[in-house]
Amino acid sequence: MFPEIGQFALALALGTALVQSVLPMLGASRGNVLWMRCARSSSIAQLVFIGIAFAALMQAFVVSDFTVANVVENSHSLKPMLYKIAGTWGSHEGSLLLWVLILAAFGAGVALFGSNIPDALKARTLSVQAWISTGFLSFLLLTSNPFERVFPPPLDGNDLNPLLQDVGLAMHPPLLYFGYVGFSIVFSFAVAALIEGRIDAAWARWVRPWTLAAWMSLTAGIALGSWWAYYELGWGGWWFWDPVENVSFMPWLLGTALLHSAIVTEKRDAFKSWTILLAILTFSLSLLGTFIVRSGLLTSVHAFAVDPERGLYILGLLGISIGGSLTLYAWRAPAMEGGGLFAPVSREAGLLINNLLLATATGTVLFGTLYPLFMEALTGDKVSVGPPFFNATFIPMMLPLVVVMGIGPFLSWKRADLKGVFQRLRFIALLAGLAALATWYVARGGPALAYLSVAITVWLLFATLREWAVRIRLFDVPLAETIRRARNLPRAAHGMTLAHAGLAVAMFGFIGSSAWKSEEIVFVQPGSVIEIAGFDVRFDGVERVRGPNYIADRGTLAVSREGEFVTTLYPERRSYPVAQSTTTESAIRSTLAGDLYASLAEPASETAADTGAWTLRILYEPLVNLIWIGSTMLILGGGMSLSDRRLRVGVPRRASRSGPVATPAE
Known part of the structure; x- marks a missing residue:
C-alpha cells in the first residue's frame, strides 16, 4: 500500500508543479497579487507530496519489501540498516527521486524565507523552478517509476553495490x-x-x-x-x-x-x-x-x-x-x-x-x-x-588564479595602488621563495612544478592571513582594540579568510600527496618485510573473517620505524556472495605528516590459500590529510559567510511590490 501512496503523491506533485509553473507567472505579468502568492503554497505542497513519496520508498527499503522492483535490485534482507536506508538513493530511480525532492526543497525555501523578495520576482522564480520540477517529475513517472511492483516477489533481493x-x-x-x-x-x-x-x-x-x-x-x-x-x-x-x-x-x-x-x-x-x-x-x-x-x-x-x-x-x-x-x-x-x-x-x-x-x-x-x-x-x-x-592543462591555469587570490583582497574598488599593495606583500613574497627553497632542501627530489606550487601556496596562505591582520590591526593597536575590531568585522570577511586559507591548506595536501608519494606493490608471504618512507612493514599473514553480508580475508601488518613498534594495520579483501563481487578495504595509519596506506590487492596465485602468498600494495602519502582539513575549512568559511546578518536581512524592498513589471533598467 505504501508504494501506491508514494506513486499517487508523485502524481499530485506533478499536478501541483504544473499549476505553479503557469499561474504565478501569469499573475506577475498581470499584476495579480493573489495569483503570484499562490506560488508560496504550491511550492510547499510540492515539497510535502515529494517528501511523502520519498518516505514511502525509504519505508519499502527499511522493511525489505521485495514486491517493489527497486528494492529487489538494490537491497537484501541481511544488509545493515544504514545501507538499507542508503539504498533509497542508491539506484537510478531512487536517486532521481532524491533529485526532485531537493529541487522542491529549494523552491519551498525561497517561498518560506524569501519574504524580502518582491512578489513579482518571487512568483517568476518559483514558476521557473516549477518548470524544472515538471520536467523531472514527468520523467520520473513515465520512464523511471521507483514504485514499480514485481510479481511474483523473490525471497530476497540482489543487494546494493558493495562499493x-x-x-x-x-x-x-x-x-x-x-x-x-x-x-x-x-x-x-x-x-x-x-x-x-x-x-x-x-x-x-x-x-x-x-x-x-x-x-x-x-x-x-x-x-x-x-x-x-x-x-x-x-x-x-x-x-x-x-x-x-x-x-x-x-x-x-x-x-x-x-x-x-x-x-x-x-x-x-x-x-x-x-x-x-x-x-x-x-x-x-x-x-x-x-x-x-x-x-x-x-x-x-x-x-x-x-x-x-x-x-x-x-x-x-x-x-x-x-x-x-x-x-x-x-x-x-x-x-x-x-x-x-x-x-x-x-x-x-x-x-x-x-x-x-x-x-x-x-x-x-x-x-x-x-x-x-x-x-x-x-x-x-x-x-x-x-x-x-x-x-598538463588545468594546473597551469590554477596557479595564476592562486596568485591573484592573494592580491585581490588588498585591492580597492574602482582604482587600486598596485605599488602600495606589493609593498604590503613583499615580505610574503620573500617568505614564499624561502619556503620553496626549504622544501627543495628537505625533499631533494620531485618535479620543479611542485616547488613552484609550494611557493604559490605559501603566498596565498600568508597573504590571506596578512589581509585579515590588517583588517583587525593586529599588533598595531592594543589587544583589546584588536579583539573589538575582530568582533565587529562582518562574518563574511571572516568566512572569506577561512575559505581562502582552507584552499591553501588543501593545496599543501594536493602537492605533497602527488609529488612525493611513495608506493610499493609486492608479492608477500608471512614474515616478508617491506621498507617504505622510513617504515618497516612486516606481513604476518591473512585470516578469514565474516561480516553481516560478506566474507573477508583480513591481513595483519606490523609497522615499525627504526626498530620501534608503531602500529598494526588490518587491510581486508571482502567478498559479497549475493552481489557476487569483491571490494578492497584499505588500512591506514594517519598523521598530519602523512598516511601509511596498505591494501590487499589479490592473492598472488590460485593456491594463495595454501601458500599464504598475497599481492600487497603499500603507499606513503605525505600531507594527504591536509586535503580533508582544508576542505572542511572551505565549508566552514562558506557557512560563516552564509550566517552574515547582511545576507540574512537582505536589502530593502522595492517601492512597488505588486505593480506592473518595470521596463528594462538600462
Whole structure:
C-alpha cells in the first residue's frame, strides 16, 4: 500500500508543479497579487507530496519489501540498516527521486524565507523552478517509476553495490545533489530576472545566499566522495579525473566564479550580464552531468540503443532548459550592460581575472570529459583522456588564479595602488621563495612544478592571513582594540579568510600527496618485510573473517620505524556472495605528516590459500590529510559567510511590490 501512496503523491506533485509553473507567472505579468502568492503554497505542497513519496520508498527499503522492483535490485534482507536506508538513493530511480525532492526543497525555501523578495520576482522564480520540477517529475513517472511492483516477489533481493555500502558514500549523494541541484534556484532567479528585465544590486544580494548554500554542499559532497575513493577503492588516490568526478567538479568551478561575480554586481552594479550567464551555465552543467551519468554515455555511446527512452527524454529536457534560457539571455542581456566603471588595476579587475580563469578551466575539463564520447560516437574508436591531459592543462591555469587570490583582497574598488599593495606583500613574497627553497632542501627530489606550487601556496596562505591582520590591526593597536575590531568585522570577511586559507591548506595536501608519494606493490608471504618512507612493514599473514553480508580475508601488518613498534594495520579483501563481487578495504595509519596506506590487492596465485602468498600494495602519502582539513575549512568559511546578518536581512524592498513589471533598467 505504501508504494501506491508514494506513486499517487508523485502524481499530485506533478499536478501541483504544473499549476505553479503557469499561474504565478501569469499573475506577475498581470499584476495579480493573489495569483503570484499562490506560488508560496504550491511550492510547499510540492515539497510535502515529494517528501511523502520519498518516505514511502525509504519505508519499502527499511522493511525489505521485495514486491517493489527497486528494492529487489538494490537491497537484501541481511544488509545493515544504514545501507538499507542508503539504498533509497542508491539506484537510478531512487536517486532521481532524491533529485526532485531537493529541487522542491529549494523552491519551498525561497517561498518560506524569501519574504524580502518582491512578489513579482518571487512568483517568476518559483514558476521557473516549477518548470524544472515538471520536467523531472514527468520523467520520473513515465520512464523511471521507483514504485514499480514485481510479481511474483523473490525471497530476497540482489543487494546494493558493495562499493556503495560505506558510510562515506551513503552521505555523498545527498550532499552532492543538494549542491548541484541547489544551483537550480539560482538558475530560476536568473531566468526570472531576464523575464522581468531588471538586474541590480538587490537581485545579487537575494541570489548570493542560495548560491553559497549550494556551493557549500557541493564542496562537501565532492570532498566526501574524494575521501571515500581514497580509503575505499584501495588505489591510494583521492582524485582520478574520472568523468563522474568531472561532472560534479565543473558546476563547482563555475559556481565559485558565480559567487565572486555576484559580489561585483552587488557592490558595484557591474558584471550583471556575466553574472546571469554564469547562473545559467552553472545549472546547465549540472543538467549535462545528469544526462551523461544517466544516459549510459560513460559506459558506451550506444547506451541509447539499450534504453533510448531515458536518454532521449533527458536530452529533450536539457535542450529545452539550456536552449531556452540562453535564447532568453541573448534577447535580454544587451539591455543589462553597464554599471560601475573601474580601472585595470582594481578589485573588480582582480575578480574578473578570477572569473575568466575559472571559466577557462571549466571549459578545459568539459572538453577533456566530452571529447572521448564525441570521438567514439563519430568514429567508433575509444579514446582515453586521463590525468596527464588534465594535469598538463588545468594546473597551469590554477596557479595564476592562486596568485591573484592573494592580491585581490588588498585591492580597492574602482582604482587600486598596485605599488602600495606589493609593498604590503613583499615580505610574503620573500617568505614564499624561502619556503620553496626549504622544501627543495628537505625533499631533494620531485618535479620543479611542485616547488613552484609550494611557493604559490605559501603566498596565498600568508597573504590571506596578512589581509585579515590588517583588517583587525593586529599588533598595531592594543589587544583589546584588536579583539573589538575582530568582533565587529562582518562574518563574511571572516568566512572569506577561512575559505581562502582552507584552499591553501588543501593545496599543501594536493602537492605533497602527488609529488612525493611513495608506493610499493609486492608479492608477500608471512614474515616478508617491506621498507617504505622510513617504515618497516612486516606481513604476518591473512585470516578469514565474516561480516553481516560478506566474507573477508583480513591481513595483519606490523609497522615499525627504526626498530620501534608503531602500529598494526588490518587491510581486508571482502567478498559479497549475493552481489557476487569483491571490494578492497584499505588500512591506514594517519598523521598530519602523512598516511601509511596498505591494501590487499589479490592473492598472488590460485593456491594463495595454501601458500599464504598475497599481492600487497603499500603507499606513503605525505600531507594527504591536509586535503580533508582544508576542505572542511572551505565549508566552514562558506557557512560563516552564509550566517552574515547582511545576507540574512537582505536589502530593502522595492517601492512597488505588486505593480506592473518595470521596463528594462538600462
